Amino acid sequence: xxxxxxxxxxxxxxxxxxxxxxxxxxxxxxxxxxxxxxxxxxxxxxxxxxxxxxxxxxxxxxxxxxxxxxxxxxxxxxxxxxxxxxxxxxxxxxxxxxxxxxxxxxxxxxxxxxxxxxxxxxxxxxxxxxxxxxxxxxxxxxxxxxxxxxxxxxxxxxxxxxxxxxxxxxxxxxxxxxxxxxxxxxxxxxxxxxxxxxxxxxxxxxxxxxxxxxxxxxxxxxxxxxxxxxxxxxxxxxxxxxxxxxxxxxxxxxxxxxxxxxxxxxxxxxxxxxxxxxxxxxxxxxxxxxxxxxxxxxxxxxxxxxxx
Numbered sequence: 001x002x003x004x005x006x007x008x009x010x011x012x013x014x015x016x017x018x019x020x021x022x023x024x025x026x027x028x029x030x031x032x033x034x035x036x037x038x039x040x041x042x043x044x045x046x047x048x049x050x051x052x053x054x055x056x057x058x059x060x061x062x063x064x065x066x067x068x069x070x071x072x073x074x075x076x077x078x079x080x081x082x083x084x085x086x087x088x089x090x091x092x093x094x095x096x097x098x099x100x101x102x103x104x105x106x107x108x109x110x111x112x113x114x115x116x117x118x119x120x121x122x123x124x125x126x127x128x129x130x131x132x133x134x135x136x137x138x139x140x141x142x143x144x145x146x147x148x149x150x151x152x153x154x155x156x157x158x159x160x161x162x163x164x165x166x167x168x169x170x171x172x173x174x175x176x177x178x179x180x181x182x183x184x185x186x187x188x189x190x191x192x193x194x195x196x197x198x199x200x201x202x203x204x205x206x207x208x209x210x211x212x213x214x215x216x217x218x219x220x221x222x223x224x225x226x227x228x229x230x231x232x233x234x235x236x237x238x239x240x241x242x243x244x245x246x247x248x249x250x251x252x253x254x255x256x257x258x259x260x261x262x263x264x265x266x267x268x269x270x271x272x273x274x275x276x277x278x279x280x281x282x283x284x285x286x287x288x289x290x291x292x293x294x295x296x297x298x299x300x301x302x303x304x305x306x307x308x
Contacts, residue, residue: 054274058307060089060110061266063278065302067114073297079127084115085280085300103139106156114288128288134158136192147199151207154194158213161186162289185289187216187225209235212253228285228292230254230261237308242270244308250286260285260293270306278304 067085069075075083091108098105110132116125136156143150162185190213198207212232216225230251237246248264262284268276280300286292 054305054307056093057090058305059091059108060087061304061308062088062090063280063302063304065278065280065300065304067280067298067300070297070299073295075127075296076291076294078119078122079116080119082118083127084117085302086113086115087111098137101139103137105135105137107133107135109133112288128290129162130160130289131163132158132160134192136194147201149198149200150195151198152194152196154192154196156192156194157189158192159189160289161188185222185225185292187229187289190216203240205239207237207239209237210252211235222292225292227255227258228260239308242276244268244270244276250284262286268304268306268308272306274306276304276306278302 064084064086067083069081069083071081074081087110089108089110091106093104094107095105097103110130112130112132113126114128116122116127119125134156136154136158139153141150141153164185192211192213194209194211196207196209198205200206210232211234214231216229216231228251231253233248233250234252235246235248237244244267246266248262248266250262250264254261262282265281266278268278270276278301280298282296282298285295287296287298
């Protein structure tokens with residue numbers, strides 16, 4: 001019966017059009033599906049490359065938090081207790097295989113800003129900014145002892161200051177004390193040695209970063225700086241799944257009879273590959289270089305890069 005009806009030209013034409021249309025739809029759908037899969041693969045590859053690139057750039061943490069100062073250790077002058085704190089910290093490899101070894105020579109820079117965004121009375125100033133450029137040689141250790149891995153050794157030169165100068169800081173002689181209105185603070189140029197240790201356990205990673213510097217230059221604008229900054233600090237960190245926690249203790253080498261140290265706690269929960277919720281707590285001296293001899297008590301929350 002079907003063959004009989006196929007003799008009618010209009011019916012044959014309709015069936016041919018129907019079959020051709022469905023074949024075209026099938027080809028388009030398959031092509032679209034292939035394009036989507038290919039696009040997803042390319043996005044995943046790009047994200048992985050970007051993630052690896054950020055891991056290479058990561059130095060001392062990049063974040064932005066709302067930061068609040070508690071009494072009685074408030075902020076100096078007419079500054080208000082609630083502000084924003086920004087930190088941008090990156091490192092760039094400038095010579096792989098440096099000095100014909102497995103190590104790499106890096107340039108790094110950390111800049112930390114305290115922004116009085118909500119202080120309209122003082123025209124929303126950036127009250128303090130710290131600059132810490134450095135150049136260092138990094139050698140990948142990967143030596144194991146009792147399950148502990150010596151992951152990295154570093155040796156470098158760091159400059160640390162708040163970058164303030166101007167006419168109010170002019171001295172007629174270098175031996176003269178800095179004028180009273182000058183807000184310049186500087187730890188000068190320091191040779192720094194660092195070692196990074198890690199202890200992996202199942203899916204957990206425990207780590208420690210020890211930094212040592214033998215000398216802080218004497219300056220008339222902050223002659224007691226070494227008493228507060230000491231000659232080294234310790235960072236302990238922990239990683240597990242989406243969680244990251246760290247403790248900064250500064251200094252670890254100082255005059256313990258007259259100790260003027262600080263502790264900084266940080267915790268991050270990763271939302272995705274690139275962004276984490278981040279909280280930070282600080283108590284002690286030297287939250288920034290201008291406040292090296294001022295005690296403060298602060299708590300902040302905001303966002304941080306997920307590359308730890």
